[in-house]
Amino acid sequence: MNLTLKIWRQKNANDKGKMVDYQISDVSPDMSFLEMLDVLNESLVAKDDEPVAFDHDCREGICGMCSLYINGEAHGPDRGITTCQLHMRKFKDGDTIYIEPFRAKAFPVIKDLIVDRSSFDRIQHAGGFISVNTSGNTIDANAIPINKHDADDAFSAATCIGCGACVATCKNSSAMLFVGAKVSQFALLPQGQVEATDRVLNMVKQMDEEGFGNCTNTGACEVECPKGISLENIARMNQEYLKASLKG
Amino acid sequence: MSGILNSSIGRKFAMALSALFLMFFLLQHFAINILSVFNPDTFNEVSHFMGTNPLVQYALQPVLILGVIFHFVMGFVLEIKNTKARNISYAKNNGAANSTWMSRNMIWSGLAILAFIGLHFYDFWFPEINTKFINGDMSGLINPEVADSGFRYYEELQHKFYSHVRTILYVIAFIFLALHLLHGFNSAFQSVGANNKYTKGLKGFGKAYAILVPLGFVFIAVYHHLKYVLS
Numbered sequence: 001m002n003l004t005l006k007i008w009r010q011k012n013a014n015d016k017g018k019m020v021d022y023q024i025s026d027v028s029p030d031m032s033f034l035e036m037l038d039v040l041n042e043s044l045v046a047k048d049d050e051p052v053a054f055d056h057d058c059r060e061g062i063c064g065m066c067s068l069y070i071n072g073e074a075h076g077p078d079r080g081i082t083t084c085q086l087h088m089r090k091f092k093d094g095d096t097i098y099i100e101p102f103r104a105k106a107f108p109v110i111k112d113l114i115v116d117r118s119s120f121d122r123i124q125h126a127g128g129f130i131s132v133n134t135s136g137n138t139i140d141a142n143a144i145p146i147n148k149h150d151a152d153d154a155f156s157a158a159t160c161i162g163c164g165a166c167v168a169t170c171k172n173s174s175a176m177l178f179v180g181a182k183v184s185q186f187a188l189l190p191q192g193q194v195e196a197t198d199r200v201l202n203m204v205k206q207m208d209e210e211g212f213g214n215c216t217n218t219g220a221c222e223v224e225c226p227k228g229i230s231l232e233n234i235a236r237m238n239q240e241y242l243k244a245s246l247k248g
Numbered sequence: 249m250s251g252i253l254n255s256s257i258g259r260k261f262a263m264a265l266s267a268l269f270l271m272f273f274l275l276q277h278f279a280i281n282i283l284s285v286f287n288p289d290t291f292n293e294v295s296h297f298m299g300t301n302p303l304v305q306y307a308l309q310p311v312l313i314l315g316v317i318f319h320f321v322m323g324f325v326l327e328i329k330n331t332k333a334r335n336i337s338y339a340k341n342n343g344a345a346n347s348t349w350m351s352r353n354m355i356w357s358g359l360a361i362l363a364f365i366g367l368h369f370y371d372f373w374f375p376e377i378n379t380k381f382i383n384g385d386m387s388g389l390i391n392p393e394v395a396d397s398g399f400r401y402y403e404e405l406q407h408k409f410y411s412h413v414r415t416i417l418y419v420i421a422f423i424f425l426a427l428h429l430l431h432g433f434n435s436a437f438q439s440v441g442a443n444n445k446y447t448k449g450l451k452g453f454g455k456a457y458a459i460l461v462p463l464g465f466v467f468i469a470v471y472h473h474l475k476y477v478l479s
């Protein structure tokens with residue numbers, strides 16, 4: 001396949017940045033999208049040009065590092081995958097592909113396609129954990145009975161890899177699917193009850209301070225989420241927040 | 249509890265509560281208006297009751313007006329905040345791939361409805377306030393000097409729909425109302441946390457409400473217009 005790539009290039013956080021066109025030929029449909037970018041970068045290095053900087057790590061859809069906005073969709077035109085799981089067979093010979101970083105005020109661009117998602121880390125630090133005594137008398141989590149439905153929902157919420165596709169996709173740059181998942185995974189389990197009130201209040205406060213937008217329930221985040229995190233998690237977070245606000 | 253309205257979720261919750269209140273109002277407005285098609289006398293009596301009952305006029309009406317003002321002001325505030333949350337737009341964004349047009353354009357359907365409320369107030373509310381509270385005529389009669397001249401409400405309603413342009417504007421506004429409700433109904437329930445295995449039926453009910461209620465209002469406007477045109 002021969003393709004035209006329109007890629008966002010930005011030298012550093014202070015650079016204005018712009019879209020730059022590249023031609024790439026002989027792309028195999030069996031390549032992953034990131035392998036195609038690797039090939040492009042090899043050709044750029046061979047010409048003494050600056051390679052395109054992009055985030056990646058496991059390339060197995062687990063780590064949540066890859067973060068590209070491809071042809072107007074987070075992780076590209078497929079469902080339930082991260083960018084590293086996207087293959088070139090999803091495109092046709094002669095296509096023009098737009099490749100942009102995840103856009104949000106709370107995800108500033110560091111370089112080219114790499115964005116700073118440490119705002120997610122700060123939200124997690126604000127309450128996305130449980131405090132467990134590990135001094136030698138830790139209770140085995142499996143010894144606590146939990147009904148199957150709650151255990152399944154908690155597990156589904158916990159599959160969020162924090163990639164930020166929800167924020168990138170949302171027209172409001174809202175982080176509520178991410179925070180909803182992180183609140184839900186503990187709200188559904190007995191281990192999460194002790195710190196439930198502080199958790200949701202602190203995480204939502206941090207989310208707001210980071211400059212994410214307000215959720216307007218378009219549902220785009222759920223569609224584009226590589227792990228299929230459900231909107232039910234946002235509804236649960238809303239309930240938890242209102243309960244916590246009334247208590248606090 | 250303090251500062252809840254300063255949080256993103258608190259604002260969502262307040263927006264949803266005002267929406268639920270307005271949707272309930274819309275249903276009772278429709279229930280009264282449809283009487284004008286099937287039973288003009290009852291329509292007149294109910295309109296007179298609503299127009300002169302102190303509880304409706306001095307308690308419910310101000311709450312309704314505040315609800316409308318709160319809903320659209322908060323809508324603007326949220327839109328501005330949300331626009332600021334993305335300082336650089338995408339060169340290519342395919343919103344249609346993952347969300348409905350209605351959900352992405354609530355501000356535009358909302359603005360169309362707001363413009364319609366302006367026309368609706370000009371047509372009915374301002375003349376009503378003028379008659380009752382400025383001219384002091386609380387009789388509700390076509391001719392306040394003649395006791396058996398009959399109530400004026402049905403006649404006034406019919407008169408408004410003589411105009412082609414007004415009827416078309418009302419129909420367009422109700423289409424925007426349907427588009428707004430198609431996202432807004434279920435969005436309001438999601439915002440108050442009602443999205444779980446027990447509330448699946450609400451989604452179908454929401455769609456039915458969003459289509460049938462505006463369609464009913466279209467029917468009323470077109471019925472009165474055609475009744476005049478064909479008479």
